[in-house]
Amino acid sequence: MRIDADLREHYRSVASFTGAILALCGLITVSPLVLLAWHPEEARLAHGFLIPAALLVVFGGGLWRALRPRCQPVLTVQDGGVIVLLSWVVVTVVSALTFMIIMGLGFLPALFESVSAWTTTGLSVIDVERAPRVVLLWRSIMQLAGGAGMAILLVTLAGGPLGPGLALAEGRGDQLVPHVRRSAKLVLWLYAGYALAGSVALRVAGMSTFDAVNHAFGAVSTGGFSTRTASIGHWDSPAIEAVTIPLMILGSTNFQTAYLVFQRRFGAAARSTEVRTAGLLGVVAAALLFALVTAPGYEGLGKQARVAVFEAVSALTTTGFSSTSYGTWPAMGLLLLVPLMIVGGGTGCTAGAMKQHRAHLLARAVVWELKRLWLPGRAVVDTSVWRRESHVSVTDRELVQVAVFAVAYLAILATGSGVLVACGFGFQEALFEYASSLGTVGLSIGVTSASAPAPVLWAEIFGMFLGRLEIFVVLVAVRKLFVDGAAVLKSRTSSAFATGSRGRSQDDARSRPARG
Numbered sequence: 001m002r003i004d005a006d007l008r009e010h011y012r013s014v015a016s017f018t019g020a021i022l023a024l025c026g027l028i029t030v031s032p033l034v035l036l037a038w039h040p041e042e043a044r045l046a047h048g049f050l051i052p053a054a055l056l057v058v059f060g061g062g063l064w065r066a067l068r069p070r071c072q073p074v075l076t077v078q079d080g081g082v083i084v085l086l087s088w089v090v091v092t093v094v095s096a097l098t099f100m101i102i103m104g105l106g107f108l109p110a111l112f113e114s115v116s117a118w119t120t121t122g123l124s125v126i127d128v129e130r131a132p133r134v135v136l137l138w139r140s141i142m143q144l145a146g147g148a149g150m151a152i153l154l155v156t157l158a159g160g161p162l163g164p165g166l167a168l169a170e171g172r173g174d175q176l177v178p179h180v181r182r183s184a185k186l187v188l189w190l191y192a193g194y195a196l197a198g199s200v201a202l203r204v205a206g207m208s209t210f211d212a213v214n215h216a217f218g219a220v221s222t223g224g225f226s227t228r229t230a231s232i233g234h235w236d237s238p239a240i241e242a243v244t245i246p247l248m249i250l251g252s253t254n255f256q257t258a259y260l261v262f263q264r265r266f267g268a269a270a271r272s273t274e275v276r277t278a279g280l281l282g283v284v285a286a287a288l289l290f291a292l293v294t295a296p297g298y299e300g301l302g303k304q305a306r307v308a309v310f311e312a313v314s315a316l317t318t319t320g321f322s323s324t325s326y327g328t329w330p331a332m333g334l335l336l337l338v339p340l341m342i343v344g345g346g347t348g349c350t351a352g353a354m355k356q357h358r359a360h361l362l363a364r365a366v367v368w369e370l371k372r373l374w375l376p377g378r379a380v381v382d383t384s385v386w387r388r389e390s391h392v393s394v395t396d397r398e399l400v401q402v403a404v405f406a407v408a409y410l411a412i413l414a415t416g417s418g419v420l421v422a423c424g425f426g427f428q429e430a431l432f433e434y435a436s437s438l439g440t441v442g443l444s445i446g447v448t449s450a451s452a453p454a455p456v457l458w459a460e461i462f463g464m465f466l467g468r469l470e471i472f473v474v475l476v477a478v479r480k481l482f483v484d485g486a487a488v489l490k491s492r493t494s495s496a497f498a499t500g501s502r503g504r505s506q507d508d509a510r511s512r513p514a515r516g
Helices: 002-029 032-035 038-046 047-067 075-103 107-118 133-148 151-157 166-170 180-205 209-220 238-251 254-264 268-269 275-296 301-316 331-344 357-375 396-422 429-440 454-467 471-511
Strands: 384-387 390-393
Touching: 002 032, 002 133, 002 254, 002 471, 032 038, 032 133, 038 047, 038 133, 047 075, 075 107, 075 133, 075 396, 075 454, 075 471, 107 133, 107 454, 133 180, 133 209, 133 429, 180 209, 180 238, 180 254, 180 390, 209 238, 238 268, 238 301, 275 301, 275 331, 275 357, 275 384, 301 331, 301 390, 331 396, 331 429, 357 396, 396 429, 396 454, 454 471
Parallel strands: none
Antiparallel strands: 384 390
16 A cells, blocks of 8 residues: 555656646647737637637646645656656647647647647648638747747746756756756747747848748747748748758757857857767758759759758758758659758757767767777777767767667657558658658658548657657656556555455454354
8 A cells, every 4th residue: 555655646746747737838829819919800710729728727727736746846757757748648639629620620630730730840731821820820839839848848937846857858958057947947048039039030031920930930949830831942032041041050959059159158069069960961961962952953053052051951950941842852862861850950959850969979989999999909999079068988878878769769760661651652752751750850742641541640640759759758658657557556456455355354253153
């Protein structure tokens, strides 16, 4: 019974903080209705937001008030994983109601759109040219909130020492300052600054205010939802592309590195392994795209260079904006984008995929191993990398963790691509589309649509979840739920068995004849 009681008390805290996140997301759900002040003709759609918002606020707020612990506990990483997983599942399911009510989508396409928005993926199954403006704004707000992280929002607003569990589960293990709550506040200030500056810059570059806000939200969250079917290519504007590219790079840059830049510690930022990796990959990919794809396929040197640079940055940052259609691209062009979508952005930012830091360590591990083979047996190989402002040695355990993650990531990529191939798509199409969903990129060559087979949409939904929440965070959270559930069940079964045994013993004693 002790195990049962301890777990019950433990999960009271988990449920209460989950409820707080749900209530917070419920308040975010009504934020698109601000647009009705400029577009009152869409007021008839308000119930599509009020219903899911009420469900989240009432249910989440009820959990928080009923189960709130008297003293705020310090949450472990496993606790944070469970809270994050439960919150994301509930919020994405409830958010799907908006698309079902307003757009008339079935549950699966609506869930797909909701998951794609919250995970900052950007793949879409709706016709954005016909969608109401309030729905388009809601998709962009979901991306902005999802990029910030539901748990980060809670850590920022909560008044107590919740510990690093939530931040680590949301992929924000690297703090800007030692204090968790202050670090989360700084992240949100930087993030909000990106979005505001991006909105103004895109408006000046030639977009309408509505388009500028939506695309700024999509760029800094590396989400990529657009208000136009042709995405950024709709404008075919060098000025707009020149603004969008830095926004995408900012969104995919580690907040620690960005914080160093704002502190004018440019040398420390330039030494970052992620900055160097991103720069090298971006330049090489853009050069190859220019030589093999855009130079032969487009007219004018300016257009050729713009498309090559924009598509390389969009894929590497996992944003998913596009300045062109891939319909006329050769297979080599798509093949060049796939590795970029697998590597992705920096750690501790809004970008998804395997992350530049892991890719850098894997590449360095190969170099280190070759040096060990070439050098004399007693030679010592320097296995350190730059982190912030110092050289840090990389342990064998860290390399093993990175390698295991890479193997798991590629295995999921192969499995998901296999599902798409089994549904009738070619291997090239399947690999590109699933790399896009697992990396939360959003680039598409036409596989994803409302009419796609159900296994395709389900496979991409799971891929987007795993790509946004990190594979091992999800697996550890699921395992913890099963293990704790089994422990409670075993405890109650043992208790019931013991109670029954005592009852039978007492009955036997009463029925046994007394000695004379």
